[in-house]
Amino acid sequence: MIATASQFNTNSAQVVTYPHDFSGWSIPQSVGGTSWFDDWNKLYAVNISEEDSGNAYADLTVNAAIVGTTADGATIYATNNPSIGVAYQLNYSTPSDTTPQYATTAPHTLTFPKDSATNGYIHIKYELVRLTAQVPAGPITVVPDVTLNYHNPPGSANPDKSFLARSGVSKQPKMTPCTINAPTEVNLATLYGGNAVNGAQLATSIPTLRLTNCPGAITSMSYKFNAMYGTHTSAEGVMNGETGSGYAQGVFVQLQNADGSGFNQFNNSIMLNYTGSGDYVLPEYKVAYYIDDVNSISTGQVKSALQFTVEYN
Incomplete structure (x- = not known):
């Protein structure tokens, strides 16, 4: 039988929790401004295998309040600082293998319709979003916990898998002095x-x-x-x-x-x-x-x- 769909090899998938590192960015200067999506080379290795019964898909569970969308339509989530939000982008190392190529809207779903095996990485990229004109005192200390979910078609050889992929803050944004x-x-x-x-x-x-x-x-x-x-x-x-x-x-x-x-x-x-x-x-x-x-x-x-x-x- 010719394979027509896909599944995640979740038994060998990389499971690791990374903190948010904001040190590569400054807080955007204007309301609605964003930094840029990046994951700072913190990736999640997972291979895609052939599957006969259906298409695998991945999505994110983000345990934070949604506070709006960016000009590009990305979902913005709250942090402890009411002027600063975080948006996420989920993609695979070969974006042409997924639909859509970049998932920025909750629940950030990527479907893998390809019928050939491929080895690669899931990227959970994120960016800073400025929500208000005045940024109050207080560093960014509370951010969303982001769970990465792998969903395989029913009857697949590999089970589904979910794990905490991003949690906490390791570094603050660059500070621009007065x-x-x-x-x-x-x-x-x-x-x-x-x-x-x-x-x-x-x-x-x-x-x-x-x-x-x-x-x-x-x-x-x-x-x-x-x-x-x-x-x-x-x-x-x-x-x-x-x-x-x-x-x-x-x-x-x-x-x-x-x-x-x-x-x-x-x-x-x-x-x-x-x-x-x-x-x-x-x-x-x-x-x-x-x-x-x-x-x-x-x-x-x-x-x-x-x-x-x-x-x-």
Whole structure:
């Protein structure tokens, strides 16, 4: 008898559970945007044998809420982050052997109508889908469990088989850092020796520090200031300055809070009220000259430097 259909050789089929690895993608930038279908070379070996009685087919059981479809019609499933969904594509290593060639709609059914034996792999590819404009805080930790089901025709030599094929998350998407809008230089008014006093003087506001286009789907964001020349009195926010020929002695620079008090958090992480993707405005800061002893200063330039760092967690 000439074979007219197919069956899975499920007795020798590869059975393995892979986690979702999102590290090859960034979260799509616009609502409805997708990454691309990929399985990152995590495959499922299964051979197709000749069968007289009918056609084998494979499908997926996805235990997550369906939250929509992509522009291409793929079924989107929920994750724990309400702005990020996952879509799946089921295909065989020779797509021409199946109907359809790529199954993206639940229950992602592939039928094998070929009447010749073939050796190959099942691919469960997946992609990220952006669901909302604002991506809230919180990494992707809960994703669908995906079960791969092999269905053989009745009376086949091989039984049906189902196994958990994808579960959990191994790596997060690539994180695109905020754009930092900060001045490269702040100029203080000229301090004349005859007007100098002990303590802080001639305070000048630093232009507003802004973080724009910040990422979502992370846990938190913080920032910190480092005094590049070291600190003179760190508890008062007083920084050392450049020394040597042409530079004043005994005149320092103080970083101040908005109320004029000395900033005392050098090298410490300051948490932002992080809620997810978007823009953030930092508190107001000032810089001022600072003198311990007005009788011990010399004339010259005054120069100090701050390093501003944003941290993502």
